[in-house]
Amino acid sequence: MNENLFASFIAPTILGLPAAVLIILFPPLLIPTSKYLINNRLITTQQWLIKLTSKQMMAMHNTKGRTWSLMLVSLIIFIATTNLLGLLPHSFTPTTQLSMNLAMAIPLWAGAVIMGFRSKIKNALAHFLPQGTPTPLIPMLVIIETISLLIQPMALAVRLTANITAGHLLMHLIGSATLAMSTINPPSTLIIFTILILLTILEIAVALIQAYVFTLLVSLYLHDNT
């Protein structure tokens, strides 16, 4: 039981070769590019969605921040498609692995902070002290702000990992509970309904993408352009 529960989170291998690379490379196949103006429905809806999200996301940046738009839009698309594909049965979600999320979070956060420190040192350092603090509290507050800054990439990565993993685990558990109940007490179809509701809430894992990119965005904005 224990082994089976976490079996879906083992990085899949095919005869010892990591298949995780193939799995991570799969989602772009679902987002076709096209060189025509009028496309089929899939491409049209996808292009419309991407246009909507990118406009929404990059609206609050200045010119320098908007140079990151390709990075951020591809980030949100990747995380969204990966999470949604992980909902299918017997599939593997790369974003459940902390290693991958750290690999996404740390470079992006570090890039934003370093960019901020390079261009406007005073502004970047000023973030370590909020306005209007009483003088005796300043040393402690600086330490706290530094810690909160340094913990941001960890928070980003762990947030995503924990949410997705928890969701998948829950679905597994409730599925196995239903399996057990179906032999003991068949009329417990109510639990199947619970799965359904949980699933639709889990499809708000897509909202996690919003949370991820949004947090990243906000931190980028604050660090870089103010």
Next chain:
Amino acid sequence: MLSRVVLSAAATAAPSLKNAAFLGPGVLQATRTFHTGQPHLVPVPPLPEYGGKVRYGLIPEEFFQFLYPKTGPYVLGTGLILYALSKEIYVISAETFTALSVLGVMVYGIKKYGPFVADFADKLNEQKLAQLEEAKQASIQHIQNAIDTEKSQQALVQKRHYLFDVQRNNIAMALEVTYRERLYRVYKEVKNRLDYHISVQNMMRRKEQEHMINWVEKHVVQSISTQQEKETIAKCIADLKLLAKKAQAQPVM
């Protein structure tokens, strides 16, 4: 590949260019040739408008048609599923229920919102086409307007001689009017001058007459001596008396 040959040749020919290694990628891109393939000589066939027909969203229709001469596809499908279940090739586990719920939600979502999304995508495409169509129609309309304007201008040119005739008449009349005005003015001036001379003459004559009369009166008055004056006065008185007697006699009768 050719550009790399060029680079190495340049490096051997001019050793100072070896330091320009950072220009390497730019040179590679700058010397890349485009459009090396043969152009299409016939029109490229258009893309199909609809995808292939699919049953249950997964299995293409051709599969069913392929199987129909040999065996029923539904029977084959049921048999395969039951075989997999009974031999535990497919194990019913917790994942089965997860799969059921995911697929159930997906199917429900697609059935409910599918047509809406399809219509939305179609509308987006139609908007794009409408924009292009609008541009084309606007261009055609613009050119049509230009043609109409040109035609009307040409028609107007045909009728231009009326305008010229009217203008000519106008000018002739204006000339005539000016001529007559001047003629009248000349006449008036001449008459003025002649009137002046006449009035001068009249005045001279009148003055001469008055002068003559005054002169005659003066001399006559001078020539009347006192003697003559007395005699004339006495005669006049006698005449008057006579007349008075005659006159008085009349009413008595």
